[in-house]
Amino acid sequence: MNRLGMTAWEWVFFLVVITILVALWLSNQLEGSRRHPIGRTKSDMRSIETALEAYSVDEGRFPLSIGNPPVFANITTPVAYLTSYPMDPFLQHQRSFCYYTDPKGMGCIVWVSGPDRDLDLTLSLVEKIYKPGMDMQAPELINFSFDPTNGTASSGDIFRVMNAEQRITSDTLGR
Numbered sequence: 092m093n094r095l096g097m098t099a100w101e102w103v104f105f106l107v108v109i110t111i112l113v114a115l116w117l118s119n120q121l122e123g124s125r126r127h128p129i130g131r132t133k134s135d136m137r138s139i140e141t142a143l144e145a146y147s148v149d150e151g152r153f154p155l156s157i158g159n160p161p162v163f164a165n166i167t168t169p170v171a172y173l174t175s176y177p178m179d180p181f182l183q184h185q186r187s188f189c190y191y192t193d194p195k196g197m198g199c200i201v202w203v204s205g206p207d208r209d210l211d212l213t214l215s216l217v218e219k220i221y222k223p224g225m226d227m228q229a230p231e232l233i234n235f236s237f238d239p240t241n242g243t244a245s246s247g248d249i250f251r252v253m254n255a256e257q258r259i260t261s262d263t264l265g266r
């Protein structure tokens with residue numbers, strides 16, 4: 092017994108409980124910080140979808156995609172459908188959302204790296220597998236999709252596909 096009236100074993104038990112509580116708290120903090128970019132991605136995806144729909148109504152097609160990784164062309168000027176390029180929230184804003192459209196601009200796909208901070212959908216891959224009208228369940232795409240039911244452990248990318256004629260939109264976050 093010491094001055095606090097606790098035996099050595101009670102102290103050990105007390106320290107183990109405190110250690111477990113601290114570990115749980117740190118784990119929750121880490122999970123929370125990883126989830127925050129997912130909310131940001133959802134919000135930015137909605138803004139991008141609205142901008143792309145407005146562009147397709149005006150121009151009869153989706154804007155061109157340029158670069159590697161591919162990004163939007165002609166979406167901020169001359170008409171500001173977007174005032175600035177949304178940045179990938181998982182990459183500390185070092186790179187814009189990726190965007191690809193078929194040559195005729197009939198459909199498009201928009202994506203970010205996801206919690207693994209690695210682009211699974213590269214330009215060469217998207218050029219090979221993407222076709223206008225395909226949805227998120229397309230076998231060519233599903234293997235590269237972030238799975239929200241797998242928490243932040245899923246390595247896929249978060250993406251959304253759109254189709255100008257059918258107005259089909261869907262994304263990997265279940266909207």
Ligand SMILES: [Ca+2]
Pocket residue numbers: 203204205206207208209210211246247248
């Ligand atoms: Ca990824």
